Amino acid sequence: MDVQKNAAERYRAVQSRDRRFDGQFFTAVKTTGIYCRPSCPAVTPKSSNVEFFSTSAAAHEAGFRACKRCLPEASPGSPAWNLRQDLAGRAMRLIRMGALNDGDLDALSSQLGYSPRHIHRTLVAELGAGPAALARAHRAQVARNLLVSSHLRLADVAFSAGFGSVRQFNDTMRQIYAVTPTEIRTKADRSAWSVETDPSTLQLQLSLPVRQPFDAPGVFQFLAERILPGVEAAQLEDRRLRYSRTLWLPHGPGAVEVTATPDVNYEWQLSMRCEVTSLADVGIVLARVRRLFDLDADPNAVDAALSVDPVLRPLVAEVPGTRLVGTAEAEEYVIRAVVGQQISVKAARTHLSRLVERIGSPVESSFEGLSTLFPTPAQIIYSVPEPPLEGPLDPDRPLRLARRSIRTVRAASQALEEGTLRLHPGVHPDQLRTELVSLPGIGQWTAAYLALRVLGQPDDWMTGDVALIAGARRLGLLKSGLSPAAAHRQLERRAQQWSPWRSYAAMHLWRAAANGAPGPTDSA
Numbered sequence: 001m002d003v004q005k006n007a008a009e010r011y012r013a014v015q016s017r018d019r020r021f022d023g024q025f026f027t028a029v030k031t032t033g034i035y036c037r038p039s040c041p042a043v044t045p046k047s048s049n050v051e052f053f054s055t056s057a058a059a060h061e062a063g064f065r066a067c068k069r070c071l072p073e074a075s076p077g078s079p080a081w082n083l084r085q086d087l088a089g090r091a092m093r094l095i096r097m098g099a100l101n102d103g104d105l106d107a108l109s110s111q112l113g114y115s116p117r118h119i120h121r122t123l124v125a126e127l128g129a130g131p132a133a134l135a136r137a138h139r140a141q142v143a144r145n146l147l148v149s150s151h152l153r154l155a156d157v158a159f160s161a162g163f164g165s166v167r168q169f170n171d172t173m174r175q176i177y178a179v180t181p182t183e184i185r186t187k188a189d190r191s192a193w194s195v196e197t198d199p200s201t202l203q204l205q206l207s208l209p210v211r212q213p214f215d216a217p218g219v220f221q222f223l224a225e226r227i228l229p230g231v232e233a234a235q236l237e238d239r240r241l242r243y244s245r246t247l248w249l250p251h252g253p254g255a256v257e258v259t260a261t262p263d264v265n266y267e268w269q270l271s272m273r274c275e276v277t278s279l280a281d282v283g284i285v286l287a288r289v290r291r292l293f294d295l296d297a298d299p300n301a302v303d304a305a306l307s308v309d310p311v312l313r314p315l316v317a318e319v320p321g322t323r324l325v326g327t328a329e330a331e332e333y334v335i336r337a338v339v340g341q342q343i344s345v346k347a348a349r350t351h352l353s354r355l356v357e358r359i360g361s362p363v364e365s366s367f368e369g370l371s372t373l374f375p376t377p378a379q380i381i382y383s384v385p386e387p388p389l390e391g392p393l394d395p396d397r398p399l400r401l402a403r404r405s406i407r408t409v410r411a412a413s414q415a416l417e418e419g420t421l422r423l424h425p426g427v428h429p430d431q432l433r434t435e436l437v438s439l440p441g442i443g444q445w446t447a448a449y450l451a452l453r454v455l456g457q458p459d460d461w462m463t464g465d466v467a468l469i470a471g472a473r474r475l476g477l478l479k480s481g482l483s484p485a486a487a488h489r490q491l492e493r494r495a496q497q498w499s500p501w502r503s504y505a506a507m508h509l510w511r512a513a514a515n516g517a518p519g520p521t522d523s524a
Helices: 003-014 056-061 088-094 105-111 117-125 129-148 154-161 164-176 181-187 217-225 279-292 297-307 313-318 332-341 344-359 377-383 401-417 429-437 444-455 464-475 484-498 504-515
Strands: 026-029 032-037 049-051 203-208 232-236 240-250 250-262 269-276
Touching: 003 026, 026 088, 032 203, 049 056, 049 240, 056 129, 056 164, 088 117, 088 129, 088 401, 105 117, 105 129, 105 297, 117 129, 117 203, 117 240, 129 154, 129 164, 129 203, 129 279, 154 164, 154 181, 154 279, 217 240, 217 250, 232 279, 232 401, 240 279, 240 504, 250 279, 269 279, 313 464, 313 504, 332 344, 332 377, 332 444, 344 377, 377 401, 464 504, 484 504
Parallel strands: none
Antiparallel strands: 026 032, 026 049, 203 269, 232 240, 240 250, 250 269
């Protein structure tokens, strides 16, 4: 009954050509052997001729090919992989990060903690395709984006997308799209792309599909307020928003620049330019950027759920499409969050900027304002010595923090370096919190905040956050005269109504606390 109801709901979405469902499921037509987006402009097929798949890979495995009209592989990713914390969801996040590009299923197994056979069985049962098929479909999506928006040679496209050989690349693209890579490129209109690939620096530009609405001003402002000079740069104009930063990548240093501009309907369109040492890192950069800007979220589902609350409804109406700003460098963000505990944004930026200036690694980039890589955990351990138990601290130390804070930074860096603190996309949020609070000086709030920022946990709640209380008081969500502890308990009970989107509700409360400025009042 549930399956039939789900199929009926999906068919109604297809009938209405509702683009909000693009990427969330795929519609295959048995009579044509083609699968499409729900919003495909073609004539709606009869319900008896339609079959639905949760992933494009499942449609491929069933013998269907992608529609040449609606290009289902160019739609935003499914928001399910951010929401689901089961084995299938965590495996999909790792696959999208290229976990199977350089390794086999055993590598994926070691990160998830389950046997390869169990992972394969689970993915087939849950998503209709095994790990290899899912990875192949994702590589095809990246390859198509590169074909239509860059001037890379076909062999370089294959390598950048994660294919092991040009032959595998050609066979996969023909199987999925029923055309050759050359034909895909020939039919694409690339006249809008002004930046061509530079073979000397391996620089290229790509489009970033995003579900609308998208609160681009809020996201870019959030990032701009926390800029570390040399590592990041931002430029905020009325009709052009830009954010760029340096990156540590598997094959060497790199950099990325993301630009947002509104179209005629004032819907924000995004693109990215990246510089990489090896083309094998392009897919990884793309996945990190999508997570940083929360591009695979379902803003309509989030806004609809939060609008049920009469207090949040006007906030959602004022700023639709609020996103959870993530991070492109998970290890870096742990250090930033630890340094930023219990101090202001301005103070944290001062401390972190000093750290970057003293021990950051210089890097060359053609992007304006980028010159430095954030220090690695190993560099921090080596350059930030253990403080003495007594006596004055060295005034010239890279981090001019108190003894306890320096020890926490060193402990976190040590855990990252030794691998006892795991930050890969396949880790469960509860596991991450447990590993974080086991470190000296890291409490529940910091652990919850890092689960939100590093893993994109949509249903996180930071009990004890003073900014959430301030926002709730400003909105009249709390009774007057409550003690801080009682206020936190009351707000936590109210927040249960916002599940599974409590993290997005927190963004609205933070904005209210700052009187219109996006993001929390902490320094991270």
